[in-house]
Structure formats: C-alpha cells, structure tokens
Amino acid sequence: MHPFTLSRAIDSASAISAAQDPHLAFIAGGTDLIGLMKDRAARPERLLDINGLPDMDHVEPTSDGGLRIGALARMSDVAADVEVRRRFPVISESLLFAASGQLRNMASMGGNIVQRTRCPYFRDEDGLPCNKRQPGSGCSARYGLNRTQAIFGWSDDCVATHPSDVAVAFAALDANVLVHGTTGERSIPFTEFHCLPGNTPERDNVLRRGDLIVAIEVPARIEGRASYYLKVRDRQSYEFALVSTAVAVAVNSGRIMSARLAMGGVAHKPWRLTATEGELRGLSLSDVDALKAAIATSFTDARPLAHNGFKVELGQRVALRAVQIAGGRA
Amino acid sequence: MTENDATQAESNGRVQVNMIVNGSARTLTVEPRMTLLDALRDELGLTGPKKSCDRGECGACTVHIEDRRVLSCMTLAAMHNGQRITTIEGLERDGQLHPVQEGFIEYDGFQCGFCTSGQIMSAVAMIEEAKAGWPSAATTDVSQSFSVSDLSDVEIRERLSGNLCRCACYPNIVDAVAHAIRRS
Numbered sequence: 001m002h003p004f005t006l007s008r009a010i011d012s013a014s015a016i017s018a019a020q021d022p023h024l025a026f027i028a029g030g031t032d033l034i035g036l037m038k039d040r041a042a043r044p045e046r047l048l049d050i051n052g053l054p055d056m057d058h059v060e061p062t063s064d065g066g067l068r069i070g071a072l073a074r075m076s077d078v079a080a081d082v083e084v085r086r087r088f089p090v091i092s093e094s095l096l097f098a099a100s101g102q103l104r105n106m107a108s109m110g111g112n113i114v115q116r117t118r119c120p121y122f123r124d125e126d127g128l129p130c131n132k133r134q135p136g137s138g139c140s141a142r143y144g145l146n147r148t149q150a151i152f153g154w155s156d157d158c159v160a161t162h163p164s165d166v167a168v169a170f171a172a173l174d175a176n177v178l179v180h181g182t183t184g185e186r187s188i189p190f191t192e193f194h195c196l197p198g199n200t201p202e203r204d205n206v207l208r209r210g211d212l213i214v215a216i217e218v219p220a221r222i223e224g225r226a227s228y229y230l231k232v233r234d235r236q237s238y239e240f241a242l243v244s245t246a247v248a249v250a251v252n253s254g255r256i257m258s259a260r261l262a263m264g265g266v267a268h269k270p271w272r273l274t275a276t277e278g279e280l281r282g283l284s285l286s287d288v289d290a291l292k293a294a295i296a297t298s299f300t301d302a303r304p305l306a307h308n309g310f311k312v313e314l315g316q317r318v319a320l321r322a323v324q325i326a327g328g329r330a
Numbered sequence: 331m332t333e334n335d336a337t338q339a340e341s342n343g344r345v346q347v348n349m350i351v352n353g354s355a356r357t358l359t360v361e362p363r364m365t366l367l368d369a370l371r372d373e374l375g376l377t378g379p380k381k382s383c384d385r386g387e388c389g390a391c392t393v394h395i396e397d398r399r400v401l402s403c404m405t406l407a408a409m410h411n412g413q414r415i416t417t418i419e420g421l422e423r424d425g426q427l428h429p430v431q432e433g434f435i436e437y438d439g440f441q442c443g444f445c446t447s448g449q450i451m452s453a454v455a456m457i458e459e460a461k462a463g464w465p466s467a468a469t470t471d472v473s474q475s476f477s478v479s480d481l482s483d484v485e486i487r488e489r490l491s492g493n494l495c496r497c498a499c500y501p502n503i504v505d506a507v508a509h510a511i512r513r514s
Binding site: 001002003004005006027029030031034035037038047049051073076079080085086089092093096097099101102103105106236237238257 | 491
C-alpha cells in the first residue's frame with residue numbers, strides 16, 4: 001500500500017469538516033477500502049478512522065415497527081439482531097448470504113452500501129482501461145469478459161454491477177439513507193442513493209464531499225415479515241451474486257396484496273422491479289404462469305452483453321422462486 | 331488516540347499502538363499502512379496467522395479481536411490501539427489444547443497445514459457465535475431462535491466457508507469441528 005496518515009475522528013462535525021479535503025477518506029471496517037488501496041484503485045493520502053463516533057453502532061427497532069440501523073453497526077450484529085430477523089428476515093438473510101463470518105464481523109453497514117464494484121477490470125492491479133478507475137480511459141468490460149456484468153441500465157462507458165446484497169433488500173423495502181453533511185442532515189431514498197453509470201461511471205452514489213452516512217432507516221412495511229433473499233452465485237457460499245432477488249410480500253388468502261422486489265447482480269444499482277410489483281397485485285401465488293408473466297414485464301428492457309445473456313432467464317427464474325418462498329412465509 | 335497523538339503521528343509517519351496480544355501487553359510503533367497481519371508476523375514474531383491471498387478471500391490470516399473472528403490482512407494495526415488480540419499461539423490454556431485443536435489432530439483436519447491456524451481460529455469463534463444464537467445462510471428460518479445444537483454439518487460448512495483449504499480437507503475439518511462442538 002502507498003503511505004498515508006491515519007487519525008481518529010472525535011465527533012461527526014469535525015469528521016465532516018476534515019472530509020472537505022478531497023484526499024481524505026473515512027475508514028470504518030476497512031474491508032473494501034483496504035482491498036482497493038492494495039489494488040491501487042484508491043489512493044487516499046489521509047484516513048480518518050470513524051469507528052469511535054458515538055451512537056452510530058446500534059440497531060434500534062422503532063416504535064412503529066421499523067428499524068434504525070446505525071452506519072457503524074457491523075453486518076454480523078445486524079444479521080443476528082432478533083428484531084431485524086423478526087421484522088425483516090430479508091435484511092438478515094441478505095447480510096448472511098454476503099462475504100464470510102470474519103468479514104461480516106468487520107464490515108460496517110455504511111461501508112457496505114458504498115462498497116465499490118467487483119468488476120475485475122476495475123480491480124485490476126495493472127490498471128487496464130476502466131472509466132470508473134480512470135475517467136476517459138475506456139471500459140474493458142464492454143467488449144471484454146462481461147459474464148458477471150449488468151443487463152439493465154448500463155452505458156457504453158461502464159457495464160459494472162453493484163456488489164452489495166443488503167442494498168438490494170434496502171431498495172426493495174424503500175429504506176432511507178440518513179446522511180450528515182456540511183448543510184446539515186438529510187434523508188436520501190434508497191432507490192435514489194446509487195447512480196446509473198451514464199457518462200460519469202466514476203460516481204457510484206449521490207453522496208457529496210464530506211458526507212457522513214449516519215444510519216439506514218427502514219420504515220414499517222406490511223410486507224416485511226414475509227420476505228426472502230435468494231442469491232445465485234458460481235459457488236454456494238462466500239461469493240458475490242450472479243443474480244439475486246429481495247422480495248417482500250403481503251398475502252391474503254393465497255393472493256398477493258402487495259409486493260416489493262429488487263434484484264442484485266444485474267445493474268450499477270439495486271434494480272427495482274417496479275412493473276412486476278404492479279402486475280403481481282391480486283395474483284394467486286399458485287398461478288405460476290401468471291407470476292411468470294408478471295415478472296417478465298420487468299425484463300422487456302433487459303440488454304444483455306456478449307457473455308451474460310443467461311442472466312435474463314436466470315433473473316426471471318430467481319425472481320419467481322423468491323416470490324414463491326416469500327409468499328410461503330405469509 | 332487523541333487528536334494530539336494524531337498530529338504527532340503525522341510528523342514522524344509512524345504511530346504507537348498498545349495491544350493485549352495473547353494476554354500480554356505489547357507496544358508497537360508502526361507505519362499506518364501496516365496491516366494487523368504484518369504487525370503480528372513481522373513485529374511480534376507470531377507467524378501462526380498466515381499471509382496467503384492478502385485480499386480477504388482465503389481466511390488464512392484469521393485472528394480474534396475482542397473474541398470476534400476477523401481477517402488480520404484487511405485491517406490496519408494502528409486501528410486497534412487498546413484492543414485484545416488472540417492468535418493461534420494464544421489458544422491453549424495451561425498447556426491444554428483447545429477442543430478444536432484436539433479435534434483437528436484426532437480427525438486429521440489438515441494436509442499441508444497452511445490454512446489450519448485460520449481454520450481453527452475461525453471455528454473457535456464460530457462456535458461462540460452459534461452459542462450466542464446467530465443464524466447463518468444455511469438456517470432455514472432466521473426469524474426462529476438458533477442454538478448450538480442446531481449446528482449440523484451443513485451449518486458448519488456454511489459458517490466456515492470463509493476459510494479455504496487448497497488441499498480440500500473439508501470433510502475432516504467438518505468432522506473435527508463437529509467433534510469439538512460435541513465436547514464443548
């Protein structure tokens with residue numbers, strides 16, 4: 001790793017102020033940032049350790065049935081939290097299907113949602129062309145090995161996917177990201193937090209310089225209890241998703257009253273299946289043909305690359321099974 | 331570290347870290363970029379934690395920080411001032427091997443042995459996680475409570491998936507850990 005200095009943040013106001021420096025990066029769990037520094041995909045000159053900031057590492061059930069998840073809470077603690085498991089199994093499962101036991105003990109929730117893509121060209125130590133790593137250098141994946149890349153929302157400048165699993169669950173549940181910045185506190189709807197690549201793929205999300213993620217807030221959802229995360233990957237454990245789906249449903253007498261679906265591994269951000277959600281309403285969980293047709297409505301704009309056409313079919317099958325399993329929990 | 335310490339650290343580039351390592355107070359002076367793994371191996375001579383992938387992909391560097399299993403290659407030594415670190419060298423008690431260590435010997439849980447310290451440190455903490463009621467990706471219904479008696483072979487495999495064994499000694503590793511769970 002390149003040399004850098006390290007200091008420890010005392011309070012959030014001074015952390016936000018220090019982070020006006022474009023060469024300073026916050027570090028919490030470090031499980032993504034240290035890998036990026038080793039791969040020379042990040043070269044901060046100063047690290048500010050934010051682990052000591054007060055009141056940011058708890059999971060608090062809110063009185064209305066929602067959750068407030070502190071940004072410094074560790075993935076493993078959130079996954080094991082009894083209220084998270086009871087109110088939103090999909091959050092616990094999406095965390096447990098990610099990384100390994102060791103990494104989940106280290107990685108913070110705030111860091112999880114800002115982790116950078118696992119695109120092998122972006123991570124390449126030898127610096128192959130990558131617009132995310134070096135804007136204007138080109139996208140090696142567009143016509144290169146792109147089996148793991150996006151099928152929705154990509155641009156010629158970047159075809160990368162977002163690697164977080166729990167972000168997919170948060171998108172499905174319409175959570176909010178609570179941020180402290182120079183202009184005070186603001187709440188960002190989760191589905192607007194991550195960006196599509198467009199012609200600025202170096203930008204992953206809408207955070208501004210100095211912004212500190214304080215918490216992720218999940219409002220009460222009638223669909224929360226009957227929720228499920230299904231992840232398909234090249235090996236059964238300890239691997240990023242090829243395709244995943246977070247589903248939460250409300251069911252009455254075997255019929256879907258409302259549904260929330262988002263997919264991972266298919267786009268530069270968690271990909272919400274809005275059209276499908278509308279089509280699922282009123283369908284019987286046992287009418288497989290109708291469920292398939294409803295899911296297909298969100299795949300009409302899929303644009304597979306040379307090597308990932310399988311994700312279009314796989315994605316629909318994963319979504320179907322996830323709806324069926326979540327429905328079975330109602 | 332206070333802000334003053336930080337300022338001082340910036341002037342000479344190295345920072346002082348006090349840690350309790352395997353029960354003993356140790357003071358190190360390290361560059362901020364030194365990982366905990368390199369500090370343990372190169373500064374303290376604790377070569378039990380192994381450097382294999384150095385990217386958080388293999389688990390060979392697993393140690394405990396405050397009794398939780400972590401990857402020492404993916405964290406900076408200077409971020410652990412005042413914390414308690416345990417490596418494989420600190421696992422035995424009064425000359426007695428930990429039940430997981432005994433299980434590895436009894437069930438032949440290794441071939442080349444390079445991943446073994448990471449496997450054992452991971453398994454020891456994993457059993458404690460199960461005792462605390464933590465579910466895993468192999469748990470059918472995470473909304474239900476979990477107890478250590480639910481640690482099936484499938485559960486053990488899932489919970490130890492962060493430790494790779496290039497000799498593919500997995501069946502014996504699972505047997506060794508299951509043995510330790512029965513004994514604990």
